[in-house]
Amino acid sequence: MNKENNLQSNPLKVKGSFRDPSGSLYIKDGILYRKITSVYHEHYKYAKNSGLYEALMKEGLLIHHYEDEPTVIVPQKIPFISYPYEWCFSQLKDAALLTLKIQKRALDFDMILKDASAFNVQFLQGKPIFIDTLSFEKYEEGSPWVGYRQFCQQFLGPLLLMKYRDLRMNQISRIFIDGPPLDLISTLLPLRTFLNPLSVFHIHLHAKSQKKFGEKRNIPTWRISKKNLIAFIDNLESGIHCLTLKKQKTEWQNYYQKTNYSELAFKDKKRIVGEFLETLNPKTVWDLGANTGEFSRLASQKGAEIISFDIDPMTVEENYLEIKKKGEKNLLTLVMDFTNPSSGLGWENEERMSLTERGPVDAVMALALVHHLAISNNVPLSRIAEYFSKLGRHLIVEFVPKTDTQVKKLLATRKDIFPAYEQTSFEKEFSQYFVVNRRENIADSERLLYLMKKKSYD
């Protein structure tokens, strides 16, 4: 599904794996390997022999791996790599709590997490899981948690910004790949966060301390006892555990209640999409503009691995909580704005993959989305068709004509500069990239559903 799938007879280095000298990732014959370098051998052996790896894997906290050679491991494959700027509040919160839980378990085995990158957490079968097997090093009594600043920048800061400022602040991690600087987080947080001990200690005072002592390059001669370190981690853990989100009103909430469909139209749409999915029987599906995942679940119930993308972090939050509640294993929900989807980020723009690089999938669903892209964002229909053809081998797409009240609303406050936005042009433009297999009218509405197959794909 992602570029790790590419069949290569020669090892292909994973571009995002260069920061930590403990090991390097490469792909050979479609299998992801991790070579452990000599600087990490001692720590790896210790983690293995102390029983830490076994315990963490048993508890479902750490990704499974097996040894291909004594210094080469093969980690379990993650079907889809997602990034913190694509997560909703609770996803980031769960990832933060997982990191702290692992830190405490590691200390039980006299080891410590040497970093605290949010990129070390992925979502697998509905749950967060730690993927960096080489993140542990031998704990020496007195040493601090080196990754504390990183933890505050990548987890705590964005969480507090989302809670106290705006949910859309998750996007700040997209600008600052190592997490936003603490002084910026401190400036952006509202005054009332000075009443919250968690933000006072770990953000505001932390930022002040950085400002005051940042110039000094010599680390003071202090030690942290293990007991104090555990109390410190406990404090962060209980503080984050208590961070809850007040429901913020957003544009796309209660979307299904606000639509112009009749009950009959909604049922018929579900029936047609269900039939299309039955015909395709896809293994992997991306639902673009999925809202809370009503239609995504039609695919997930048929056993497909599905990702529900939506622009609204609150609907993604609702969907994630539902996934958690029901224990749904093959559904992942992520925040994504398709007018500006995740691009390649970091060093050479290759450290973090773009969304397109993480595809294509068997089927893309774009229900009630095209009119938003074409009219609200002025994207020509041909460009929409071209982009969809890069993402999936099949397409289930809905066309909502100008006569529909939802489209009328979009055009109500602007000049209609979209003469090409009509059914014949839609079919013509999409036919450049796809073969239309089926077209169905949704009962009791003017909307149309299409099942298409990418032209160059057999």
Place this chain on the structure above:
Amino acid sequence: METFLKENLILAIFTIFFLLLSPHIASAYIDPGTGSFIIQVVLAAIFGLAFYIKLSWRRIKKFFTRYSNKTNIKDSGPTRQHEQGK
């Protein structure tokens, strides 16, 4: 009771002294940052102490609860016998 207080006092002094001992920082591939390190040491000491106080308070409370329970039990002898009889 005296031994209990003495033991915990030694532990408290030990904790504070521990902070002021020799330099210690693991070699790492990321920079911990001097400011982040200092605040971590200070906060860890505060939270460590808070935890110690909480724990000691619980022990003291437990000690007195047990003591008063014993007194109550002594006062109400027949009930105790009844309970023992069970």
